[in-house]
Amino acid sequence: MIPLQLPFNAETPIFQQIAEAIEDAIVTGAFPEEQQVPSTTEVSTRLSVNPATVLKGMNLLVDRDILYKKRGVGMFVREGAAARILEERRRAFKNGFVKPLLREAEKLGISRETILSMIEGGTK
Numbered sequence: 001m002i003p004l005q006l007p008f009n010a011e012t013p014i015f016q017q018i019a020e021a022i023e024d025a026i027v028t029g030a031f032p033e034e035q036q037v038p039s040t041t042e043v044s045t046r047l048s049v050n051p052a053t054v055l056k057g058m059n060l061l062v063d064r065d066i067l068y069k070k071r072g073v074g075m076f077v078r079e080g081a082a083a084r085i086l087e088e089r090r091r092a093f094k095n096g097f098v099k100p101l102l103r104e105a106e107k108l109g110i111s112r113e114t115i116l117s118m119i120e121g122g123t124k
Contacts, residue, residue, distance in 0.1 A: 014049055018057030023066065023085045026077055033077045037067065 008014060025031040040058060044051040058075055061067040066081045078084075105115050 015053050015057040015060065018043065018047070018049070018054055019060045022057065022061060026066065027082050027085050029082075031077050033079050033081055035077055036073070037075050037077060039074055 008017060012020075022031065022037060025037075026033075031037050037058075038046075040051045040054040043049075044054045047054070058067060062069060062075070064084075065078055066085065067075045068078050069075055101115070102112075105112075
């Protein structure tokens, strides 16, 4: 069984959504490092998308050194891929959410302590 399910959204190209879903599976351990991932045909059948679209998403991960190809065998998860994905996502989270939040808070005169209180209150 392929642990990929996507409620496709219109804002992001499908091949990028597929790449992110594969990353998610790597991070959660569903696709362990140094293990083969499902073929493009398996994924395309499971998700009902064109195999070329799946391949484009997988090739994004090959280009980022998350997956690697074994000629005639398939695609495999690169050693250290999960740590690389987490580091990239943490950096993107910081740059895309935390830094803008702090800039806006500064404009509004909201202290870091108040921000922490708001975050902690929002998780309850």
